[in-house]
Amino acid sequence: MADRVGIVAVAQTKFDQKHEEHLTETLVRVTKDVMKQTGLEFKDDGTGIDSTVAASQDYFGGLGGIHLHYAYTVGAYKRPDDRVEEDGALAVAYGAMQVLSGHHDVVLVIGHIKESACSKNQVENLGMDHVYGRKIGLDFVAAAGMQAMRYQHKYGITPEQCAKVVVKNRTNGRNNPLVMYANGITIEDVLNSEMVADPLRALEIKPNPVDGAVAMILASEDKAKKITDKPVWITGMGMCYDHHELGYRDLADCDALVSAAQMAYKMAGIKDPVKELDLAEVSEHCAYQELLWSEGLGFCGKGEGGKLIDKGTTSMGGELPVNPSGGLLSGVPLCVAGIQRVAECVLQLRGEAGGRQVSGAKKALAHGVEGPAGQLHCVITLEK
Amino acid sequence: MTTEEQKQEPELLLYQYPRTAHYWHALGYQSAVIEGFKQGRILANKCPKCGRAMVPARTVCPECYVEATEWVDQGQRGKLVAAFKLGYPFYDRRTGEAKIWDKPIVAVELEGGARLDGWCSETDLEKLKPGLLLEAVWRPPEERIGAFDDILHWKPVEE
């Protein structure tokens, strides 16, 4: 029985355009990393790691059930290997729930993907409904384009404000040795880049392909305190579904995120996110999304996302730094994104974030999103 | 049309994707096995802790979770473990067509302990009993591409 769930170790690979090594070798490497940090092994008698929760995508692996090929590399031989086939943040939430239910005490959560294996927009097109979505060639980037256009029109968000997000995150990314891009860029670079899905320009969209894997170990409160002297506690979790058809909701709002955030804040007892949180790692697959998700998370009022970035609240050194790790725009794969957000928060709260450390960080928020124009959101709050 | 009438005449939507999906996969530990096949050898990697030999190669030993980096030649003979024969067409990657195979497929336990699948020259399933001694018959070196069927078939050993 557990009152709280603690994260006791995290490991990330470098995120690169194409990992030349085989998936199983990457997985063994990150798993052994977290095993070494905690001194735990896979055991059946409750003295080691009890279970594995994975986040991966079959379509990017090219086989019907890639967990059937790799599970033994993450210790799931004669042990559970539950797979959440969506954004990694949902896998972290499920891993935490396995501990809170009392069914397992120590859970390995691992996310991995090889975006370089195939064409992302071909796969995402299969995620649209048969009658309308697929025929017009819709994929998640095109859906984001529509959302960006609606959002910019309704609230007067300007392309410069979106470009500021890219500049901020890519500048932050220079301090993160793990993300793909180590060079900063300017607003002119963004506004001059190629138009991909009006109004989204190439540099405003998360780079693709990027490969990578992230692993972490979750444990019940008593065990977490024994395994490490710097556990990071999960204080709140929330998730919520929105409509699938893009026309059924006003794309300039993100009601699902508001719901998910409220569920997490209620659990964590957070009333004023900007004052109480020290940093936030949100999943911005496109630049405008950071502004929109900030509104949904309660960092500013509706439609004030542009003002938020202009004021500098979300920059490093601002009142609530958003994406000090460089965000997804610096090169992080999808699906792994959610779990990488959580891993970055853990490093920040442990004081191990190197050049991107937010000083004195005590409470953090990680956010993951899945689906076209943010259909499924997941919010996780953590504290030291 | 009312909803009831519509439900009686189902409309089906046919989707044809003119594009094919291309996937890029790394080979990893399999490269050693593939090179071995080209040389006419069956290589398996072995766990240093429990000694289990595995082919196709596994990155770690699943029981012990230890990296298995020792490669052992499994020999050219083995005992039959299981056999089956396909009653429907299967794709032949060398000719590019789907055909009915008259050779059954056997799982063979090799001298080194690993087990491998392959085709068998004996087409009568009655004669294929577990424990039957089999020997590998390879394709000529220029035809070997690093695949299971580099071993043309397994032949029962006549003592």
Added chain:
Amino acid sequence: MAERIAITGVGQTHHKSKRTDVNTPELVTEAVEAALEDAQLTMKDIDFVVLTSFEMADGQYLPDLWVVPEFGGVGKPGFKIQNAGTSGGVAAGAAFSYAASGMFKNVLCVSWQKMDEGKGAFGRGGGGLSEYWQSQIPFSPITNFARRAFAYIHNSGCTEEHFGITRVKQDQCAMKNPYAQLKLGLTLEKVMESAVLVWPIRFLHMCPSTCGAGVFIVSPEKQAKKVTKKPVWVEDWFCVHVGGAFTMAEDPTLSTLRYGCQTVYKRCGITNPLKDIQAFEIYEPASPAELRWMEEVGVCEDWTAWKLMEEGKVGIDKEIPFNPSGGVTATNPIGATPVIRIIEAALQIRGDAGEHQVPHTVNRALATGYGGQGENVIILLRKSY
């Protein structure tokens, strides 16, 4: 905090090989509405949703995003599990975890499969041989079960007729199950005449491809007692995966069922499965597998199940109540099948299974899910504590 949990409502569709009258979300809504009706709840009462389906076989990416709004899931928290064959079992385990935490009142577990839409799109080899080797040897559920059947014949001394006898028994049970897909009125002659797919597996021995959905609602103790007078308690569950470690190419008897069941039995104090458990709903994708699973679950000695089947000791009102619903050989919507096993086991405990109800009190029922190369999920249900 770990709480006792119980299943308060179940619902499934009438399984058919083609459902051209509904699309996927509509198919799932049928089952969701059936489950809500069974529990006398509405979507307003549901506060968490766990979804699953084997999406590659349907040719759809992230189908939960498409399905959730149709049955009223907008605004609800939830997520999707996907584990190929064992999807339903793992999703059930996830729903159980969420309910056992005590933080949610009514958790909905939704599973479905619409196999008339994909064309087994990306292949269902069953995994294990890595991407490079996978397509070189014919590696599919049919060949895997042919290997199992070969090993069974040689180890037990039975003949292929015994697989036919098993198939007839499965069909006789399915004839009494209004939801099952294949109700064929089989005789031993008909089975032995059907085409040989991969000897000794014949066409009629293998499970069909089905369109169907299975849904259940699970709640923690206090809520469960409020909702229904016949809660079905979930005593334990265990997911045992193998995932690429060893394949049936290497061991044709590979299975984690015995290990999984023994672990659950030990945790729950079961010493004699046939005495302590009164109904079994085990996932057997082909008739020969049923014989072997009977031995692994522990209702009889190794390599003797064929004799019991021959003597007619297995059936709804016989000594060994194994798969009274007709089993998976009669109905197999892959993503939903483990959930349907749980639903059938729950119906047996409640006494609501109708014509295929076992005629004695069922205090405990065992349900399993199967996938890949011998992975299993074992779920133990009980009537009361």
